[in-house]
Amino acid sequence: MAIEKPGEEFDTVFNRNDSLELSSHHEYESVQARIFKIIVIGDSNVGKTCLTYRFCGGAFLKNPEATIGVDFRERTLQLDGESIKLQIWDTAGQERFRKSMVEHYYRSVHAVIFVYDMTSLSSFESLPEWIDECTRHSVGPMVPRILVGNKCDLRDSREVPTSVAQRLADSYNFPLFETSAKDPAEKEHVDAIFLTLAYRLKSHKPLRLKQPSESSVRYLWNQREREEAACQC
Numbered sequence: 001m002a003i004e005k006p007g008e009e010f011d012t013v014f015n016r017n018d019s020l021e022l023s024s025h026h027e028y029e030s031v032q033a034r035i036f037k038i039i040v041i042g043d044s045n046v047g048k049t050c051l052t053y054r055f056c057g058g059a060f061l062k063n064p065e066a067t068i069g070v071d072f073r074e075r076t077l078q079l080d081g082e083s084i085k086l087q088i089w090d091t092a093g094q095e096r097f098r099k100s101m102v103e104h105y106y107r108s109v110h111a112v113i114f115v116y117d118m119t120s121l122s123s124f125e126s127l128p129e130w131i132d133e134c135t136r137h138s139v140g141p142m143v144p145r146i147l148v149g150n151k152c153d154l155r156d157s158r159e160v161p162t163s164v165a166q167r168l169a170d171s172y173n174f175p176l177f178e179t180s181a182k183d184p185a186e187k188e189h190v191d192a193i194f195l196t197l198a199y200r201l202k203s204h205k206p207l208r209l210k211q212p213s214e215s216s217v218r219y220l221w222n223q224r225e226r227e228e229a230a231c232q233c
């Protein structure tokens with residue numbers, strides 16, 4: 001299996017037996033892609049960079065540095081024969097690295113992923129503030145929001161029980177996912193989180209741009225499997 005760095009072109013094939021293959025061939029030619037901006041928000045150190053790198057690069061990013069401002073990652077998916085480009089804004093959790101950027105984060109956003117670290121109660125307790133910030137920036141109620149608890153590989157250090165997280169998620173009517181950017185066994189679950197969001201966005205209004213040499217992802221996931229992409233850590 002070849003793992004490509006973010007920014008390099010790769011295709012992803014989800015087989016029916018759920019195994020994932022990455023390759024760097026250019027099977028797809030001129031395509032029209034709908035582009036969706038997704039912001040990833042949460043305290044510093046919860047793993048936003050590692051999660052987005054896992055989804056866009058297919059690997060665990062070792063020794064990430066604190067994000068300053070924003071890092072952009074993207075991945076193009078082929079969903080039911082249509083190209084969908086997810087433009088992911090990996091935002092800074094540290095106040096000093098984000099304050100000049102906050103307006104830009106929320107402008108024209110299509111979906112929001114709130115991340116906490118399940119081994120850090122304080123990162124979970126910060127969530128209402130992040131959710132408030134999002135609301136204060138006029139993000140509409142129709143913009144999908146999801147909650148992701150990261151670092152489920154650190155089982156013995158867990159500080160946030162699933163039941164507590166689920167209650168908070170329910171109170172906001174957000175789906176909850178628990179996963180790990182680090183654990184290779186969770187790789188396809190990380191994909192499933194973003195892909196579930198992509199399917200929801202697919203029915204939303206398009207921003208249609210020409211993407212002449214865009215790489216694509218062929219996505220062969222049936223409806224039942226998509227429905228099963230819930231919290232399963």
Ligand SMILES: Nc1nc2c(ncn2[C@@H]2O[C@H](COP(=O)(O)OP(=O)(O)OP(=O)(O)O)[C@@H](O)[C@H]2O)c(=O)[nH]1
Binds near residue numbers: 048064
């Ligand atoms: N065990 C474990 N460690 C993780 C996981 N995800 C990230 N980490 C570690 O958590 C630390 C912070 O990860 P980042 O991805 O840089 O966190 P961030 O949320 O982007 O932080 P800021 O950029 O400062 O907002 C790093 O030491 C990662 O190696 C995970 O799933 N499991």
Ligand SMILES: [Mg+2]
Binds near residue numbers: 066090091092
């Ligand atoms: Mg970061």
